Structures are given as C-alpha cells and as structure tokens.
Amino acid sequence: MGDVGPYPWLRAVLAAFAEEVRGLGPVLDVGCGPGEVTAHLAGLGVDVSGVDLSPKMVEHARRLHPRLRFAVASATDLDLEPGSLGGILGWWSLFNLPREVLPEVLASFACALVPGGHALIGTHVGAGDVPRTEAYGGVPVTWTTHLWQPGELGELIVAAGLELTAQLQLPASGQLRPQVLISARRAPEIAPGR
Template identity: 60%
Template sequence: MTTSHLDATRDSYDTVAEDYAVRVGQLFDQEPISRAMLAAFAEQVSGPVVDVGCGPGHVTAHLASLGLDVAGVDLSPKMVEIARRQYPDLRFSVGSMTALDFPDGELGGLVAWWSIFHLPPEVLPSVFAEFRRTLAPGGRLLIGFHVGDERLSPETAYGHPVTYDAYLLEPGRIAELLGQAGFEVTARLAMEGRKRPQSCLSARAV
C-alpha cells in the first residue's frame, strides 16, 4: 500500500469518525451472527489478541467482555481518540496493519473485522504475512469482509467527503492467500449484508 493510500484512508476516517462511531455501534448491536463468530473465536484463543482496524473500539470492547486480553489498533488517530474515550479501561494505539508493532509470535489471536476493506488486493499477501508473523503457532485469525470483485471510489461516506478507495473481495481468493501466508482456514461463513454479501473466514496459524 502506498503512503498516499494510507494517508487517504487515515484522513477520511478522521473526518467521519464521530458519525461512524454512532452508526457502526448501532449496527453491531443488530448483528447476532457476527457476535456469534466473535464468540467462537474467543473460545479458541489462548493468549493476547489484537483487533486491527478497530475503529471506535466496539469490537475490541466486545472481545474484552468475552474474557480476552485484547488491544485495539487503528490507522486513524481520531478513531483511537474516540475508542479511548468510550472504553477508558482498554488499550488502543495508532498503527497500521501493514506494519504491526508486535514482536514475532507474540499474539494468540488477531481480528480484522471489516478492516481489510481499504487494502488494494496486491498488498494483501504482505499484510497476511504480517498477521502470520505476529501470531504464535496455533494462533487464531478471524477476518470479515465484503464480497465481490470490484474497486469502489466513493465521494462521500457517513455524511462527509472521503478520498479512500474500497475493495470487494472473493472468499476463495482470500482463503488462497491465507494459505500462502501460513494459515489453515478452519471455517467459512457467508452472510447477507445490508448492501452486498459478506463473508467471515476463521483460520489457524500453522
């Protein structure tokens, strides 16, 4: 991912952060299947967990409520500010999933919950390799994403102008890339989304 793409994503989410936090938190409360996937993930994890692309921290907080030792990381300083304000007892930091600030093999689990949406497909192999680097053998990965094969370039989101691109992804291709990065996909879930199909993949670091 180029610096300009990271900058566009960061700046756009800084712009929409307050409205995004209200909207997404409400939607999460209406998604029992998503919460069930997170609960299954929590039962399988041993060790610290990171929620990458955590946004305003609602998924991080949910994972903490399931008993996990979890921290959130997000590219947007404004999102991290909101997360810290809403969940002052949890740990949040500014960072990029393209270069995670964790030692090799430190994590027991990693969640990327609809946060690979803005990654160009050509950088997914290096990002998945970064996920694998941070996970201990047997560590668990849970990814949620929008399904398709299309690049989106919206001009507005959540009532504000944005400059990021977004990408719809094919589950089979994501599973293939995870295998190449050193993961075994252990479960797949297809879901109907409000605007487009969605998919969740659960995987184990091998």
C-alpha cells in the same frame, strides 16, 4: 459492519473466536475504529487491544472504552513480534488496503500468531473495486473498497501461512453488499514422537 449490535451471527462468530483464542496470548484488533468490537471481545474475557490508522478513531475508542488499550498504527507497519499474539482480528478493516499489499499484511499476521493462534478476517464480497467519496452518513472520504470473493481471499490467507478453519457468508441485506468472515489459524506445534 464494524458494530455487532443487532447482528446475532456476528456476535456468534466473535464468541467462537474468543473461545479459540482465550488463554493463548494477547489479541490485536487491527483497524479497531471506535473500539466496539474490541470492547465486545474484552467482555468475552479476551485480553485484547486495538490499533487504528486514524488518531480521531483511537481518541474516540479511548473515550468510549477507557479501561482498554488503543494505539495509532497502520496495518502495513505494525512491527509485530513473531509468535506474540494468540489472535488477530481484521474486522472489516482491511478492504481498503491495495490488493498487492494485503498478502504482506496477512503474512505478518500469520507470523505474529503463536502456534494454534487464530486470525479472523471480515470483508465485503464481490468483484472489482469501489471508489468511495463519502461514508459514515455523509462524511467526505477518499478511499477504495476492494471487493473479494471468499475463495480468493481464502487462498491469500492460506498462502500467508494459515489453515482455514471456518467461513461465514452473509447475503446482501438492505444497502449492504454480501459479506464474508473467514477464520484461520497458525498450525499447532506437533509434539515430538507423534
């Protein structure tokens, strides 16, 4: 689900996200892969950069989108400054994090957002874990896809310090499992006297 090409609902979610974060500060696409979603957001007027754990993916993203900023980094070791981001994106890039690690990563996302900043998380829906030995059309890999129920993931996002703002569930289609996108924000600051 990394690409947004033929998926109008995914493009609509990204357009809404862009509208919410535009002008709040920079946006970070965590697990950006080849940078397609990063580039899509940049085309919507968002000041966005991407990070990915794979040096090869970052190299590919830089080649495909030379005007954008990409770096090698792990979602578990981003060292984000508190209140430094208008938005943060986990576009089908967090499902391979161990279940016990995801809450800490989501908390780091929440801390990095400015008041009113938004996070958008997309993942596979289901129960249990699915070991993977190949991906991307037959490329050998070794990872586990951790499936999440939308309510369960929503609870983790709230526990991390964010307010849920929207959720889009996509049914299984072809060989794709059901999917969910959850939008959340850091609470805006309330002006004194209100």
